[in-house]
Structures are given as structure tokens and as C-alpha cells.
């Protein structure tokens with residue numbers, strides 16, 4: 001039985017499709033839905049390098065969390081918009097780190113019994129069927145993981 005679903009969200013239409021699929025399943029199963037958005041330290045705007053994130057711990061952590069808050073706000077708003085359309089709650093998580101590893105860690109934390117991701121994300125490499133995050137999640141997830149594919153596309 002599936003009672004908790006975790007969805008990886010990166011702001012791409014692929015991830016939004018994965019979220020819609022997860023919400024349909026969650027309603028049918030009465031499952032709780034969590035969504036996680038992970039920012040890579042090197043993607044944080046206004047930082048000269050990712051190492052700055054780790055220097056001077058306290059202040060930089062506060063700084064990073066402020067940036068994450070504003071960057072994540074847009075993604076969270078989209079998530080809540082979609083959740084609203086399905087009239088089903090979604091608990092939002094925002095983290096800084098390696099997306100694939102943070103998704104797995106979050107799945108353990110919320111005791112998810114299903115992870116749902118899109119087949120592609122915001123990346124631009126199209127030589128693979130799956131993006132690096134979805135590949136890693138499928139390979140390392142301790143629970144069942146579903147890769148939602150865009151209708152009518154092989155990649």
C-alpha cells in the first residue's frame with residue numbers, strides 16, 4: 001500500500017507532469033504528497049563560488065536560506081497552484097545540495113513509499129533517455145520509483 005508519495009520538482013514542465021500524475025494516484029489511494037525542490041549550491045545567484053556557501057557558517061547559512069526562500073517561492077507557488085486544482089494538499093520541502101541525493105534523503109525522512117520524478121528536467125542534454133537525477137533516483141531509491149514520461153515522446 002502506498003501512503004506517502006514524494007515528487008521531485010525542478011521547475012520544468014516534466015516535473016509538473018510528474019506532480020499531476022502523483023496527485024491523481026494520491027487521491028485514489030488517500031496518500032500524502034510531499035514535493036521537494038533542490039537547489040545546487042553552484043546555481044545560487046550572487047555567490048562567486050559554491051565554496052562561499054560553506055565559509056563563515058552561520059551568516060552564510062542565513063544568506064543561503066534567504067536566497068533559497070526567494071528562488072523556491074516561485075516553484076512552490078506553481079506546486080500549490082497544481083495541488084489546488086486537484087484539491088489535494090502538498091507539503092513542500094526546499095533544500096540546497098545535490099538534487100538526487102537530497103531527494104533520496106527526503107524520501108527517507110518523510111518515510112515515502114513511492115518517489116515520482118519526470119524523465120527530463122531543466123537540463124538541455126538530450127542524448128540520454130533519462131536525465132541524471134531521474135537515473136540516480138531510480139538506481140538508488142530504497143522504495144519504488146516511477147519515472148513519468150511525456151506523452152508521445154521516447155526521451
Ligand SMILES: Nc1ncnc2c1ncn2[C@@H]1O[C@H](COP(=O)(O)OP(=O)(O)OP(=O)(O)O)[C@@H](O)[C@H]1O
Nearest residue numbers: 008009010038117118120121122123131132133134
Ligand atoms: N533540482 C531538483 N530538485 C528536485 N527534483 C529534481 C531536480 N532536478 C531534477 N529533478 C527531478 O528529476 C526529473 C528529471 O530531471 P533531470 O535533472 O534528471 O533531467 P535533465 O534536467 O533533463 O537532465 P540533467 O540535469 O542530467 O542535464 C525532473 O523532472 C524532476 O522530477
Ligand SMILES: [Mg+2]
Nearest residue numbers: 121122123131
Ligand atoms: Mg536536471
